[in-house]
Amino acid sequence: MTMVGINESVKRREDPRLISGQGKYVDDIRLPGMLHLSLVRSPHAHARIKRVDVSRASKMDGVVAIFTGADLQEQLGSLPAGWVLPDLKQPKHPPLAVDKVRYVGDAVAAVVASAPYLAADAARAVKVTYESLPAIVDAEKATKRGAPILHEGNADAGGAPNNVAFDWEVNGGDYAAAAKKADVVVRERIVNQRLIPNAMEPRGVVADYEPASGQLTMWTSTQIPHLLRLLFALVTGHPEHKLRVIAPDVGGGFGSKLYIYAEEVITGIVAKQLGRPVKWIEGRQENYLATTHGRDHITDVEICGNKDGTITGISCEVNANLGAYLSTFAPLIPTILFGIMLVGVYKLENVKCKVRGAFTNTTPVDAYRGAGRPEATYLVERMVDRFADAVGRDPVAVRRKNMIPAFKRGKAVATGVKYDSGDYKKALDKALEMLDYPKFKVEQRAARKEGKLLGIGFSTYIEICGMAPSAVASSLGAGAGLWESSLVRIHPTGKATVYTGTSPHGQGHYTSMSQIVSSQLGIPMEDVEVVHGDTAAQQFGTGTFGSRSVVVGGSALYMSLQKVVAKARKLAAHQMGVPEKQVQFANGRFVVEDVPDKSMSFPDIALQCYLAKDLPKGMEPGLEAVSFFDPENFTWPFGCHVAVVEIDEETGDTKLVRYVGVDDVGKVINPMIVDGMVHGGVAQGVGQALVEQAVYSNDGQLLSGSMMDYAVPTAEMFPNFETARTETPSPTNPLGVKGAGETGTIAASPAVINAVVDALSHLGVTHIDMPATSEKVWRLIQGAKEERRKARQGSRNGRKR
Amino acid sequence: MAKIPIQFTVNGEPREMMVEPAWTLLRTLRDELLLTGTKEGCSNGNCGACTVLVEGRSVNSCLVLAPEADGLEVTTVEGIARNGKLSHVQEAFVQEGGLQCGFCTPGFIISATALLRRNPNPTEEEIRLNLAGNLCRCTGYDKIIKAVMRASAAMASGGAPAT
Numbered sequence: 001m002t003m004v005g006i007n008e009s010v011k012r013r014e015d016p017r018l019i020s021g022q023g024k025y026v027d028d029i030r031l032p033g034m035l036h037l038s039l040v041r042s043p044h045a046h047a048r049i050k051r052v053d054v055s056r057a058s059k060m061d062g063v064v065a066i067f068t069g070a071d072l073q074e075q076l077g078s079l080p081a082g083w084v085l086p087d088l089k090q091p092k093h094p095p096l097a098v099d100k101v102r103y104v105g106d107a108v109a110a111v112v113a114s115a116p117y118l119a120a121d122a123a124r125a126v127k128v129t130y131e132s133l134p135a136i137v138d139a140e141k142a143t144k145r146g147a148p149i150l151h152e153g154n155a156d157a158g159g160a161p162n163n164v165a166f167d168w169e170v171n172g173g174d175y176a177a178a179a180k181k182a183d184v185v186v187r188e189r190i191v192n193q194r195l196i197p198n199a200m201e202p203r204g205v206v207a208d209y210e211p212a213s214g215q216l217t218m219w220t221s222t223q224i225p226h227l228l229r230l231l232f233a234l235v236t237g238h239p240e241h242k243l244r245v246i247a248p249d250v251g252g253g254f255g256s257k258l259y260i261y262a263e264e265v266i267t268g269i270v271a272k273q274l275g276r277p278v279k280w281i282e283g284r285q286e287n288y289l290a291t292t293h294g295r296d297h298i299t300d301v302e303i304c305g306n307k308d309g310t311i312t313g314i315s316c317e318v319n320a321n322l323g324a325y326l327s328t329f330a331p332l333i334p335t336i337l338f339g340i341m342l343v344g345v346y347k348l349e350n351v352k353c354k355v356r357g358a359f360t361n362t363t364p365v366d367a368y369r370g371a372g373r374p375e376a377t378y379l380v381e382r383m384v385d386r387f388a389d390a391v392g393r394d395p396v397a398v399r400r401k402n403m404i405p406a407f408k409r410g411k412a413v414a415t416g417v418k419y420d421s422g423d424y425k426k427a428l429d430k431a432l433e434m435l436d437y438p439k440f441k442v443e444q445r446a447a448r449k450e451g452k453l454l455g456i457g458f459s460t461y462i463e464i465c466g467m468a469p470s471a472v473a474s475s476l477g478a479g480a481g482l483w484e485s486s487l488v489r490i491h492p493t494g495k496a497t498v499y500t501g502t503s504p505h506g507q508g509h510y511t512s513m514s515q516i517v518s519s520q521l522g523i524p525m526e527d528v529e530v531v532h533g534d535t536a537a538q539q540f541g542t543g544t545f546g547s548r549s550v551v552v553g554g555s556a557l558y559m560s561l562q563k564v565v566a567k568a569r570k571l572a573a574h575q576m577g578v579p580e581k582q583v584q585f586a587n588g589r590f591v592v593e594d595v596p597d598k599s600m601s602f603p604d605i606a607l608q609c610y611l612a613k614d615l616p617k618g619m620e621p622g623l624e625a626v627s628f629f630d631p632e633n634f635t636w637p638f639g640c641h642v643a644v645v646e647i648d649e650e651t652g653d654t655k656l657v658r659y660v661g662v663d664d665v666g667k668v669i670n671p672m673i674v675d676g677m678v679h680g681g682v683a684q685g686v687g688q689a690l691v692e693q694a695v696y697s698n699d700g701q702l703l704s705g706s707m708m709d710y711a712v713p714t715a716e717m718f719p720n721f722e723t724a725r726t727e728t729p730s731p732t733n734p735l736g737v738k739g740a741g742e743t744g745t746i747a748a749s750p751a752v753i754n755a756v757v758d759a760l761s762h763l764g765v766t767h768i769d770m771p772a773t774s775e776k777v778w779r780l781i782q783g784a785k786e787e788r789r790k791a792r793q794g795s796r797n798g799r800k801r
Numbered sequence: 802m803a804k805i806p807i808q809f810t811v812n813g814e815p816r817e818m819m820v821e822p823a824w825t826l827l828r829t830l831r832d833e834l835l836l837t838g839t840k841e842g843c844s845n846g847n848c849g850a851c852t853v854l855v856e857g858r859s860v861n862s863c864l865v866l867a868p869e870a871d872g873l874e875v876t877t878v879e880g881i882a883r884n885g886k887l888s889h890v891q892e893a894f895v896q897e898g899g900l901q902c903g904f905c906t907p908g909f910i911i912s913a914t915a916l917l918r919r920n921p922n923p924t925e926e927e928i929r930l931n932l933a934g935n936l937c938r939c940t941g942y943d944k945i946i947k948a949v950m951r952a953s954a955a956m957a958s959g960g961a962p963a964t
Contacts, residue, residue, distance in 0.1 A: 009898075011898070016887070016895065019878075019891045019907075019910055021878035022838065024837075025840070027841070199938060200938050201842070249902075249903065249904075252938050254938065284842065284843035505902055506903070676898050677901070679943040683941030707843045707936070712938065714933040714936065715945070716929045716930050720925075721943050
């Protein structure tokens with residue numbers, strides 16, 4: 001029996017199942033009579049479909065049915081964007097392409113057979129005749145005159161002229177005036193490369209339709225079962241109450257399972273057409289083509305300020321690649337979640353940001369861990385270093401000089417948002433203390449004398465989390481409320497089942513939510529069950545993304561627990577014959593003040609609620625409560641991450657030798673879980689900085705199309721992470737938490753690249769685009785040496801003359 | 802395709818079955834023997850989620866054809882715990898928090914078990930190198946490495962060997 005509180009590293013309750021092979025992911029589900037679906041996908045980045053010939057495929061062994069886009073056009077509908085910016089162009093997105101394909105991997109036909117291999121073989125035998133069209137993959141070139149147009153026609157006809165999906169901007173202060181007055185303006189062109197999320201479990205769907213009742217049940221690897229049910233109903237017309245969506249164990253997501261996908265609609269509708277269970281499981285290469293990608297910005301950025309180290313403004317123009325269609329949250333990511341973060345943790349009064357979202361013949365781009373915030377943080381933290389270099393000051397000193405002073409309750413910044421609470425210098429100081437910065441500087445100088453390239457990089461980041469105040473989100477384009485829900489059901493024996501609207505995919509909600517319950521009711525964690533990810537079991541919920549689950553979902557749970565305790569206290573007072581205010585609740589017992597031996601336990605009261613033989617007048621029997629929590633503001637976690645790298649001058653190979661991360665995520669429920677999430681995020685951020693990159697050929701073929709070609713970081717790339725926390729509670733929710741799922745990814749990339757640039761700074765290097773692969777670093781070193789040689793030669797020649 | 806007979810031992814139990822020559826060991830374990838603990842993450846030997854022990858050595862079961870397993874001894878994650886008792890490796894993963902979504906975990910449990918059988922006292926560097934064939938996107942590997950070190954220490958302090 002474990003009574004647990006908050007801020008305790010309780011071992012995860014989900015682990016005994018998962019380490020012994022008892023996890024149940026979508027592909028582990030088998031239903032009687034189940035069929036298997038395989039998709040015919042376009043090998044062309046841009047082409048007209050002239051003919052789909054299924055005659056040979058349909059005669060093959062085990063084939064039950066084949067559907068083309070034209071066959072199911074009515075039933076499948078069109079996938080919508082769930083976030084609508086002003087003047088957003090919203091071209092149709094048919095789950096199965098009808099007349100045109102727009103990226104390699106666009107689905108053209110669905111083949112259903114009795115076994116997966118047979119379905120895959122038959123899919124290969126479907127003959128599609130294409131008329132190939134010129135393709136465009138670069139977001140900047142896509143909107144130039146003469147580029148091939150993906151969605152033809154004007155906006156009213158569902159087209160996107162010039163491939164522009166939106167033009168969005170945010171402004172604060174007056175950047176132009178600030179730049180004019182500034183001593184120094186530093187410019188850079190920065191590419192934030194495209195990434196592939198790589199959840200270890202590819203996506204998958206099992207759909208089961210019962211014709212007599214009209215009930216459709218769908219198991220899918222998703223972060224948003226409730227939103228998915230709503231969207232499926234809206235897209236296909238299938239009644240919402242006749243659809244049950246279940247997210248079983250989900251093997252990672254990182255944002256990539258946060259949408260309504262074509263395959264979910266196709267598998268559900270095909271099961272309905274056939275009246276039999278149908279399974280679709282994504283292969284890894286298929287995942288690289290069909291599951292959303294992340295990032296992909298080309299940015300011209302400027303930072304300005306004075307010689308004393310004061311930064312006065314930042315400005316950027318971004319070309320954001322959206323891929324071929326608008327994925328569910330695609331319009332949100334490179335705009336609001338990016339632009340409003342450009343102030344960072346600094347007293348930066350002048351901000352100008354313009355973002356153009358472009359359609360290209362590539363896989364759709366949407367949220368990937370951090371989603372917009374890593375892109376913003378990378379720009380800000382990279383440019384702060386560039387600025388420090390330009391004014392000849394230490395990057396740590398420049399950060400400290402410009403930091404917003406500590407505040408506990410709300411700080412409005414130039415992009416129009418209000419940070420919740422912060423103490424940025426504290427996190428910086430803690431990181432410096434862990435690091436011993438002066439000692440490092442001495443080591444670095446000594447190393448350089450020996451020809452060793454050692455570099456250090458800082459990232460004092462901030463992020464926007466805990467999505468979100470629904471009214472604010474709605475005013476910015478959200479198509480759904482972003483509150484979260486809970487139901488707490490106390491059983492007659494005093495045990496509890498709690499139902500959360502969040503839907504985990506590795507975050508350990510079973511444990512964290514149990515801890516919240518145990519801490520509030522004083523019952524052992526083993527007496528708590530947590531139910532999530534099943535639309536038939538829970539009230540509507542929003543889901544798990546944007547580091548929101550404990551912030552919004554945990555708070556909703558906390559509210560229901562308070563309601564349960566309030567009712568139980570009222571009943572305890574009634575049964576013990578004392579006024580309610582004399583009853584204290586602690587450690588699972590209702591005790592009469594100053595009469596310690598007069599008490600009732602929480603299970604005693606639970607039983608009384610259900611026996612209902614002696615309730616106060618007007619009290620209903622039973623003991624349960626439901627709550628919907630809609631926060632007043634977002635939360636704003638922050639911190640300071642530091643990377644130390646060593647570069648091999650001969651090969652350009654960069655080794656991460658130390659990594660210090662100090663995060664402030666407010667109050668913490670389970671430190672072990674938070675540490676783990678920070679580590680994972682850091683690994684992804686380091687991966688982006690050093691090795692990861694999705695590469696397309698100019699004609700739209702994904703060259704990094706398998707795990708053989710795309711570098712997912714491995715264990716040998718990393719040192720032990722040195723992590724710590726400061727604690728600045730958030731005033732926006734009752735738990736004081738800020739969210740911890742994304743900190744590492746947001747903080748790590750700029751820290752690592754700043755370290756790489758620092759290691760090469762004595763050679764005159766000021767920037768390198770990610771990923772800093774050994775080839776790129778080697779070329780940079782050779783180039784810098786060549787420049788120096790020429791310069792020396794030039795000056796010698798000059799002297800001779 | 803004509804099926805052929807194979808005999809092999811899976812988690813200590815002798816098995817006789819008919820397999821198609823093109824079936825992988827992974828597919829055979831998951832779809833025929835219903836041992837779904839072993840996962841398919843990439844099907845081309847890059848991610849390690851399908852790792853099983855064959856004759857005590859860790860292999861990617863997606864790259865082994867079922868007929869190749871004829872006459873051999875195979876252990877999957879379901880065969881690691883004995884009589885309901887977790888192995889040192891499994892116990893250490895729980896204690897250190899060495900997993901999050903759990904999808905890659907069966908492969909890591911197997912690879913770590915194989916490593917510690919071969920080398921009961923590996924250095925951190927050896928662990929990192931030996932587990933580089935298993936990908937994890939959640940943990941950043943930190944707690945996985947600590948879990949393997951913990952399991953190694955538990956074995957050294959006189960506990961029963963990791964199965």
